[in-house]
Amino acid sequence: MAYNWNWGVFLQPTATGDDSTYLDWMFHGLQMTIGLSLSAWLIALLLGAVVGVLRTVPNRWLSGVATAYVEFFRNIPLLVQLFLWYFVMPELLPENLGNAFKQTNPIVQQFLSSMICLALFTSARVAEQVRSGINSLPPGQKNAGLALGFTLSQTYRHVMLPMAVRLIVPPLTSEFLNIFKNSAVCSTIGLLELAAQGRQLVDYTAQPYESFIAVTVAYLLLNVVVMSGMRWVEAHVRVPGYIGGK
Amino acid sequence: MHEFDWSSIPNALPFLWDGMLISLEITLSAVVFGIVWGTLLALMRLSSITPLSWFAAGYVNLFRAVPLVMVLLWFFLIVPHLLESLFGLPRGTDMRLTSAIAGFALFEAAYYSEIIRAGIQSVPKGQMAAASALGMTYGQAMRLVVLPQAFRNMVPLLLTQGIILFQDTSLVYVSALADFFGAAYKVGDRDGRLVELLLFAGAVYFVLCFAASRVVRHYQNKMKTA
Amino acid sequence: MISMNKVSKHYGSFQVLADCTTQVQKGEVIVVCGPSGSGKSTLIKCVNGLEPFQSGEIIVNGVSVGDPKTNLSKLRSTVGMVFQNFELFPHMRIIDNLAIAQVKVLGRNPEQAREKGFKLLDRVGLRVQAEKYPGQLSGGQQQRVAIARALSMDPICMLFDEPTSALDPEMINEVLDVMTELAQEGMTMMCVTHEMGFARRVAHRVIFMDQGRIVEDDSKEAFFGNPRSERAQQFLAKILHH
Numbered sequence: 213m214a215y216n217w218n219w220g221v222f223l224q225p226t227a228t229g230d231d232s233t234y235l236d237w238m239f240h241g242l243q244m245t246i247g248l249s250l251s252a253w254l255i256a257l258l259l260g261a262v263v264g265v266l267r268t269v270p271n272r273w274l275s276g277v278a279t280a281y282v283e284f285f286r287n288i289p290l291l292v293q294l295f296l297w298y299f300v301m302p303e304l305l306p307e308n309l310g311n312a313f314k315q316t317n318p319i320v321q322q323f324l325s326s327m328i329c330l331a332l333f334t335s336a337r338v339a340e341q342v343r344s345g346i347n348s349l350p351p352g353q354k355n356a357g358l359a360l361g362f363t364l365s366q367t368y369r370h371v372m373l374p375m376a377v378r379l380i381v382p383p384l385t386s387e388f389l390n391i392f393k394n395s396a397v398c399s400t401i402g403l404l405e406l407a408a409q410g411r412q413l414v415d416y417t418a419q420p421y422e423s424f425i426a427v428t429v430a431y432l433l434l435n436v437v438v439m440s441g442m443r444w445v446e447a448h449v450r451v452p453g454y455i456g457g458k
Numbered sequence: 459m460h461e462f463d464w465s466s467i468p469n470a471l472p473f474l475w476d477g478m479l480i481s482l483e484i485t486l487s488a489v490v491f492g493i494v495w496g497t498l499l500a501l502m503r504l505s506s507i508t509p510l511s512w513f514a515a516g517y518v519n520l521f522r523a524v525p526l527v528m529v530l531l532w533f534f535l536i537v538p539h540l541l542e543s544l545f546g547l548p549r550g551t552d553m554r555l556t557s558a559i560a561g562f563a564l565f566e567a568a569y570y571s572e573i574i575r576a577g578i579q580s581v582p583k584g585q586m587a588a589a590s591a592l593g594m595t596y597g598q599a600m601r602l603v604v605l606p607q608a609f610r611n612m613v614p615l616l617l618t619q620g621i622i623l624f625q626d627t628s629l630v631y632v633s634a635l636a637d638f639f640g641a642a643y644k645v646g647d648r649d650g651r652l653v654e655l656l657l658f659a660g661a662v663y664f665v666l667c668f669a670a671s672r673v674v675r676h677y678q679n680k681m682k683t684a
Numbered sequence: 685m686i687s688m689n690k691v692s693k694h695y696g697s698f699q700v701l702a703d704c705t706t707q708v709q710k711g712e713v714i715v716v717c718g719p720s721g722s723g724k725s726t727l728i729k730c731v732n733g734l735e736p737f738q739s740g741e742i743i744v745n746g747v748s749v750g751d752p753k754t755n756l757s758k759l760r761s762t763v764g765m766v767f768q769n770f771e772l773f774p775h776m777r778i779i780d781n782l783a784i785a786q787v788k789v790l791g792r793n794p795e796q797a798r799e800k801g802f803k804l805l806d807r808v809g810l811r812v813q814a815e816k817y818p819g820q821l822s823g824g825q826q827q828r829v830a831i832a833r834a835l836s837m838d839p840i841c842m843l844f845d846e847p848t849s850a851l852d853p854e855m856i857n858e859v860l861d862v863m864t865e866l867a868q869e870g871m872t873m874m875c876v877t878h879e880m881g882f883a884r885r886v887a888h889r890v891i892f893m894d895q896g897r898i899v900e901d902d903s904k905e906a907f908f909g910n911p912r913s914e915r916a917q918q919f920l921a922k923i924l925h926h
């Protein structure tokens with residue numbers, strides 16, 4: 213029952229005869245994972261910042277809408293959300309739009325659904341961080357801004373947000389890591405990202421352990437890169453002499 | 459625009475209910491096992507025995523770096539092989555539920571252990587000192603003094619993690635197991651009513667998780683004022 | 685300059701301010717004191733509309749604060765305020781703390797704003813700290829910067845909310861000195877403070893508050909000579925015995 217280790221398998225040409233090696237497959241998967249995660253992350257940051265700010269404004273309607281947004285995306289499983297975007301959304305769009313979507317390249321369909329899904333899912337979490345960052349500022353900061361004659365939106369822009377953003381870099385790091393991991397869920401609609409390529413490798417090569425280890429190492433590397441990147445950001449935005457929130 | 463037809467849902471309710479039971483079974487087993495194993499990991503991580511604390515740190519960091527869906531997939535692919543060769547189980551024994559539960563539990567334990575570690579560290583150091591001064595051993599002090607306080611503070615976080623875990627059980631879809639989501643998908647696929655069934659599943663998850671998170675928040679507020 | 689007429693405010697059934705009436709003339713320095721929780725902060729925050737109030741009227745330089753049509757931002761840009769915890773903006777250099785509102789609110793050009801900032805820093809003796817961040821300054825220095833920041837807007841009057849009570853004792857005087865100088869130059873000031881020495885030196889009038897009410901509103905001489913209410917007498921006795 214001994215298992216035959218064969219690390220050379222990655223350099224073999226694939227069984228599909230398309231002139232690529234299994235290592236190429238892994239790289240394509242990695243590229244997809246990175247492209248998807250980064251694009252979704254950018255959208256999530258923007259949306260999350262807006263929704264998070266709205267949750268703290270003194271207008272019950274706006275903050276109510278923002279709260280509903282967050283609750284919606286937090287209480288439905290990611291996989292269900294993904295299927296809703298991929299299978300249900302095109303049916304609910306106006307007919308011509310829905311059809312246009314269904315006629316695009318399947319990879320584009322998968323990518324768009326995945327990106328929107330991850331972006332909105334993550335934006336709700338980013339919004340929570342933004343809100344708690346704003347709420348953890350000393351309450352006098354807002355008054356100090358207003359007392360100088362800033363409008364409420366100027367106070368947010370020049371006084372509260374710059375500090376809140378700095379405070380939430382560490383928790384955002386963890387959300388950033390999550391988006392890479394969550395992108396693996398998109399393999400379920402056929403998107404060939406890293407985890408899916410790993411699975412394909414098992415099917416084609418019958419070397420499950422090598423593929424498993426290779427994919428795991430790739431995710432570990434992504435983690436390390438993201439963490440060092442965010443640590444750099446953290447050091448870069450650190451305010452001299454500033455310790456703690458209050 | 460899509461013409462809605464919800465008629466396949468009423469007949470499918472018993473099947474969906476069975477699926478919900480599977481989801482809950484996975485959630486509960488994984489929560490219980492995850493907390494037990496997570497506590498052990500946290501204690502190892504905080505212990506002064508270097509190999510143990512390294513093992514725990516490695517375990518936690520590894521599992522926290524990889525996607526859950528990948529772990530589940532691998533458990534689904536590898537665990538049956540492993541058990542067959544280890545215990546000589548007949549080929550084709552349905553191991554999906556067992557391997558799903560094992561995958562979840564081992565994965566979630568890494569997350570639980572971080573919550574529990576923070577909880578233990580939030581208990582003032584003086585408590586440990588006071589317990590030792592009374593003549594308790596390290597184990598007694600941990601078990602009788604520190605852990606009870608740590609867990610009381612952690613209950614909301616542990617419950618919230620439980621809600622996340624419940625949502626994540628939908629990922630057993632990758633092993634074609636008929637949990638609630640898998641069941642809904644199957645019915646929708648069979649009847650050509652995927653849109654309705656997916657919307658229904660989303661609504662059910664939302665209602666359950668929203669209600670549960672409200673209960674947790676209520677408990678949290680009560681704890682704060684108490 | 686500032687006139688309050690029967691101002692009342694409550695949170696639910698809790699009365700924070702009850703029928704507060706007083707006037708501050710141009711060039712006058714008023715000290716507001718009273719036990720903690722008596723509504724002093726709330727009262728002066730009502731003056732620039734940081735706290736809304738339910739009834740009564742406040743007129744600042746001819747503008748009604750409570751009127752929903754009033755442009756509060758514009759009003760506030762003419763009223764300087766100094767807080768107990770300084771509230772400098774921690775992510776900006778000292779000079780930017782002084783310049784930002786001049787540029788964004790008053791529309792001054794950045795060069796002029798910085799120049800004015802430097803002048804005011806000179807005045808509070810902190811020119812050399814201009815390029816530092818607030819966290820790198822001592823509490824007393826931060827509070828002097830905060831005063832300079834308020835002055836950079838060329839305010840018509842200044843509000844102080846316990847400007848020295850978060851400071852270590854050895855730093856209190858450097859801040860009081862700046863305030864004293866300001867008072868002697870004729871700035872209209874409303875100061876919540878328990879520094880009775882400061883009050884004796886520069887105040888024209890002293891207001892004593894208790895449980896949301898203005899209990900005493902007297903000239904400095906009358907207040908220190910012989911406060912009428914028992915609460916104020918007790919309060920003074922306690923403070924003076926420190």
Ligand SMILES: Nc1ncnc2c1ncn2[C@@H]1O[C@H](COP(=O)(O)OP(=O)(O)O)[C@@H](O)[C@H]1O
Pocket residue numbers: 695698700718719720721722723724725726727
């Ligand atoms: N947001 C609030 N809700 C309820 N009560 C408040 C609130 N803010 C202040 N108070 C109460 O109003 C009273 C006056 O507060 P404040 O003006 O800060 O007093 P002072 O500055 O004289 O110490 C206090 O008793 C305080 O507890």
Ligand SMILES: [Mg+2]
Pocket residue numbers: 724725726846
């Ligand atoms: Mg006060």
